[in-house]
Amino acid sequence: MGEGSYISTGEPALKSVDLERFAAGEPDAVRQLYQLYGRAVFTVAYSSLRDRGLAEEAVQLTFLHAWRAADRFDVDRDPKPWLYAIARRAAVDVYRRERRHSGGVPLESDADIAILPKSFETTWEAWEVRTALDQMSRSQREVIEATHFLGLSQEEAAEKLGVAVGTIKSRSHRAHRKLAALLSHLQEATA
Amino acid sequence: MNCDDARSAFLSGDAGQRELDHLGSCSDCRMEWEALETSRQLLDNPALWEEPSPDLEGRVVALIGGTPEQTTPTRSRARMWVLGGGGVAAALVGVFLWIGLSSAGPDWEVDLPGTAEAPDASGVVRGWNQPSGTRVALDIEGLPPAPDGSLYEFWFSSGELHISAGTFAAPESVELSVGVSRADFSRLWITLEPIDEDESPSGLNVMDTG
Secondary structure (H helix, E strand, O other), X not given: OOOOOOOOOOOOOOOHHHHHHHHOOOHHHHHHHHHHHHHHHHHHHHHHHOOHHHHHHHHHHHHHHHHHHHHHOOOOOOHHHHHHHXXXXXXXXXXXXXXXXXXXXXXXXXXXXXXXXXXXXXXXXXXXXXXXXXXXXXXXXXHHHHHHHOOOOHHHHHHHHOOOHHHHHHHHHHHHHHHHHHOHHHHHHHO | OOHHHHHHXXXXXXXXXXXXXXXXXXHHHXXXXXXXXXXXXXXXXXXXXXXXXXXXXXXXXXXXXXXXXXXXXXXXXXXXXXXXXXXXXXXXXXXXXOOOOOOOOOOEEXXXXXXXXXXXXXXXXXXXXXXXXXXXXXXXXXXXXXXXXXXXXXXXXXXXXXXXXXXXXXXXXXEEEEOOOHHHOOEEEEEEEEOOOOOOOOXXXXXEOO
16 A cells, blocks of 8 residues: 555544644644554564664654644644654664664665665554554453464464453454454555 | 446456447447546555555654654754753753663763774764653763864665764763664664754764764
8 A cells, every 4th residue: 555545543643732732842732642652653663674683763753743734734634644754764764773783785865765674564553453452452452462463373372361252242242343344445545 | 238337347357348339329328437537546556555564654653753952962953952051961952961871781882983084983882762762872082072063963764865863062972862773773883973953964974883
């Protein structure tokens, strides 16, 4: 999916007053923006860089750059695409620096983004999936994580989470239906 | 087999022949399956399940929170301030003449040698760790006043992350504040920057802890 094909999921945008306070560097507003999007920013960075320390550095750069640019942001717009673009760019900057310091071929122009590794190609999907997961309940996320990431069977997931197998089945179904609805715009774009 | 059992088995990867047979015979399940399968594939990225360190939020807040006009002034803001103030260095945001920051000793101290651009310069940075960041005092010798149209800028850096602690024109004893922790930044350095809107350390590197 191209980065320009953003389709709003209907998630409420930050109130304008929040971004204005963020631009002013008010700690509560900074913390609020991080709590809303910090994990998604980290997912973009980690998905690209595959290194926890570098990813966290990219997260800090993202919020620093966002803060510096906040006075130029239209507070009536959804901040998600704006923040995603900053996050991806921060990850690219960290990648370029690491490549330069590791003795690789220097990357000196924006055109060199075209030769970024494949891990950078799916950052938009990663961002969207992570923000979708963050909108789900803890119990729904837990069952998805147990069955997908940990690779547990339904019986094993039931034991790990301390619930009946039937509960796992129903939660799993509800969770995936909600996830499919939240990510329907990605499915339409890739169809 | 009911639809819920079949769909949950597919989603968890536990589907067998019975579930496949059900999918073949149930149009409702087939219609829903494609959407569910796509979302399931999107979950295969292991990065989705990595969580940032618990203290990252605090580091981000410390980095840009607080009172940025006083603790982490961008260069353009700081320089606009000095121009508006008629070039009086003492009026710079976050920069004060050294009149005795504290009667208590510093929490840390580090030598700040001159680079090849300023071989006669030498100095010491003393720092006081504070809940909102760090206050530093610079004792510098052998560095001339910044030429017209430029200012010195003091940086906290970690890799490519550069945080400005402020600008100054007269490099004798200077006190600065910055909203970050010294522990997160291994490098302290001073550049001579032209007065412009560029917020990155792009000028001459004149003093550097390395």
